[in-house]
Amino acid sequence: MGEIEVSALKPSGHDSAAGRPAEGSSRRRFLKLAGGAGAATASATLVAACGSGAEPMTEVGAEQRQPVPGGDAGIVKYALTLEFFEEDFYEQVLDSGQISDGELLSLTELVYDNEKKHVETLSQLVEELAVTPPQRPKTDFDSVIDAGERKILETSAIFENLGAAAYLGQGANIQDPDILVAALEIHSVEARHAARFNELAGFGFLTGDDLRGSVPNGAFAKPMTMDQVLERVQPFVKT
Amino acid sequence: MQSTSLNKTPDLAAVHVAGLTRSSFILRGALAAGAVYGASAVGPFVRGAFAQEDLTAPDVEVVNFALTLEILEATFYEEALKRAGLSGDVRTLTEEIASNENEHVSVLTRTVTDLGGKPVDNLKLDFGDAFSSESSYLDLAQTFEDTGVSAYNGAAPLIQDPAILSAAGTIVQVEGRHAALIRAQRGEDIAPSPFDETMTMAQVLDAVDPFIV
Numbered sequence: 001m002g003e004i005e006v007s008a009l010k011p012s013g014h015d016s017a018a019g020r021p022a023e024g025s026s027r028r029r030f031l032k033l034a035g036g037a038g039a040a041t042a043s044a045t046l047v048a049a050c051g052s053g054a055e056p057m058t059e060v061g062a063e064q065r066q067p068v069p070g071g072d073a074g075i076v077k078y079a080l081t082l083e084f085f086e087e088d089f090y091e092q093v094l095d096s097g098q099i100s101d102g103e104l105l106s107l108t109e110l111v112y113d114n115e116k117k118h119v120e121t122l123s124q125l126v127e128e129l130a131v132t133p134p135q136r137p138k139t140d141f142d143s144v145i146d147a148g149e150r151k152i153l154e155t156s157a158i159f160e161n162l163g164a165a166a167y168l169g170q171g172a173n174i175q176d177p178d179i180l181v182a183a184l185e186i187h188s189v190e191a192r193h194a195a196r197f198n199e200l201a202g203f204g205f206l207t208g209d210d211l212r213g214s215v216p217n218g219a220f221a222k223p224m225t226m227d228q229v230l231e232r233v234q235p236f237v238k239t
Numbered sequence: 240m241q242s243t244s245l246n247k248t249p250d251l252a253a254v255h256v257a258g259l260t261r262s263s264f265i266l267r268g269a270l271a272a273g274a275v276y277g278a279s280a281v282g283p284f285v286r287g288a289f290a291q292e293d294l295t296a297p298d299v300e301v302v303n304f305a306l307t308l309e310i311l312e313a314t315f316y317e318e319a320l321k322r323a324g325l326s327g328d329v330r331t332l333t334e335e336i337a338s339n340e341n342e343h344v345s346v347l348t349r350t351v352t353d354l355g356g357k358p359v360d361n362l363k364l365d366f367g368d369a370f371s372s373e374s375s376y377l378d379l380a381q382t383f384e385d386t387g388v389s390a391y392n393g394a395a396p397l398i399q400d401p402a403i404l405s406a407a408g409t410i411v412q413v414e415g416r417h418a419a420l421i422r423a424q425r426g427e428d429i430a431p432s433p434f435d436e437t438m439t440m441a442q443v444l445d446a447v448d449p450f451i452v
Contacts, residue, residue: 065401065405107429110428110429110430111430113433114430114433117433117434118433121433121434164412164415168405168408168409168412171395171404171405171408172401172402172404172405172408173401177396180395180396181392181395181396181437182434184391184392184395184396184408184411184435184437185392185434185435185436185437186433186434187408187411187412187415188388188391188392188411188412188414188415188418188435189415189430189432189433189434189435190415191411191412191413191415191416191419192415192416192418192419192422192429192430192435193419193429193430194416195415195416195417195419195420195429196419196420196423196429199420199423205335214416214420215335215339215413215416215417215420218338218339218342218413219338219339219340219342219343219346219410219413220342220346220406220409220410220413221408221409221410221412221413221416222409223405223408223409
C-alpha cells in the first residue's frame with residue numbers, strides 16, 4: 001500500500017472515537033456474556049465443520065477474522081477505502097468504453113451504481129462516528145483496462161470475491177449492531193456481484209483459487225484478513 | 240442431508256411426516272424475538288432497530304431458525320432435481336446449490352445439538368406446483384434465496400457468540416451468491432438493491448409459512 005492507504009487504514013491516535021467502547025451496544029454486552037462451555041463447543045463444531053476443504057477452518061476462524069485496528073471505526077474506514085477502490089475501478093472501466101458486450105456492460109453499470117451507494121453510506125457512517133475519514137486511494141487500473149474486456153471481466157470477478165472476503169473477515173469483529181447490519185447488507189451484495197462476474201468470466205463454481213469462482217469455496221465462504229486483502233489491492237494503488 | 244429423513248423421501252408427499260408445527264417452541268421463540276424487534280429492521284440505517292438492550296434470542300434459537308430455512312431450501316432443491324425436469328445450466332446450478340444447502344443443514348444440525356437444543360428435523364413441506372416448469376421453479380428459488388439472505392442478515396445481530404456469527408457470515412455469503420446466480424438465470428437484476436434488506440425472524444416465518452404445512 002502507498003502512504004495514502006496506510007494513513008487511511010491504520011488507526012490514528014487522535015481519533016477519539018476509534019476503539020472507544022461502544023456505549024449501549026448490545027453486542028458488546030453479548031460478547032462479554034458469551035463464552036460458556038456449551039457455546040465454545042458449538043462454535044468449535046460449526047467452525048471446524050466449515051473446514052471440510054484442505055485448510056482447517058479452525059485456523060481460518062482464529063486468523064482470518066483478525067480485527068483491523070481501531071475497532072468499529074477502523075473497520076468502517078477500511079470498508080470505505082475498499083469501496084473507494086471498487087468505485088474508482090468501475091468508473092474508469094465505464095469511462096474507457098472498453099466494454100462492448102451488452103450484458104457485461106449493464107452488469108458493470110449496476111455494480112458501479114451499488115459501489116457508489118456503498119461509498120455514500122459508509123461516508124455517512126464515518127461522519128457519524130466523528131473519525132477522520134480515509135483518503136480516497138490514488139488508483140491506477142491502466143494495465144487492466146488497456147488489456148481489454150476479457151481482462152476487465154476477470155479482474156472484476158476477482159475484486160468482488162476479494163470484497164466479499166474482506167467484509168466476511170471483519171463482520172464478527174463489529175461491536176455496534178447498527179454498523180454490523182450495514183456491513184451485512186453490503187457483504188451479501190458484494191457476494192451477488194462476485195457470483196455473477198465470476199459466472200460471466202466462465203470460472204465455474206469452484207476453481208481451487210479462493211478469488212476465482214462463482215461459489216469459490218463451496219458451501220462456506222472464506223474470510224480474508226486486512227493484510228491479505230491489501231496485498232491484492234496494492235498493485236493498483238499509486239505510491 | 241444424509242442425516243435427516245427428508246433425504247430418503249422419494250416424493251413430496253412423503254415429506255409430510257410428523258414433526259414441527261408452527262406451535263413448536265422454536266417458532267414461538269423466533270416469533271417472540273421478532274415481535275420484540277419489530278418490523279423496522281430495513282435499510283442500511285436501522286438506528287434503534289437493534290437497540291433493545293433487554294432482548295436476547297439465545298444462539299440456539301437463532302441457529303435453529305437458520306436450520307429451518309436451510310432444510311426448506313435443501314428439500315426444495317432435492318425435490319426440484321427429481322421433479323422439475325431440469326437440464327443444462329439450470330440443472331448444474333441446482334445441483335451445486337443443493338449440495339451447498341445440504342452442507343448447511345448438516346452443520347447447523349450439529350451446532351444446535353452442541354448448543355443443547357433439539358434440531359428441527361421433520362418439517363412438513365409443500366411447494367405447490369413450483370416444479371411444474373423450470374420457470375416456476377426458478378421463480379420460487381429466487382424468493383427462497385433472497386429471503387435466506389435477508390433472514391441471515393436480520394438475525395445475525397442477535398448472535399452472541401462471535402464464532403457463530405462468523406460462521407453465519409460464511410453461509411449468508413453463499414446464499415447471496417446463489418441468489419445472484421438464480422436471478423441471472425431468470426434475467427433479473429442480480430442485486431435488487433445496493434443493500435440487501437434485512438428481515439426479522441417473524442417476517443421470514445410469515446414468508447415461508449405457505450410452504451410449511
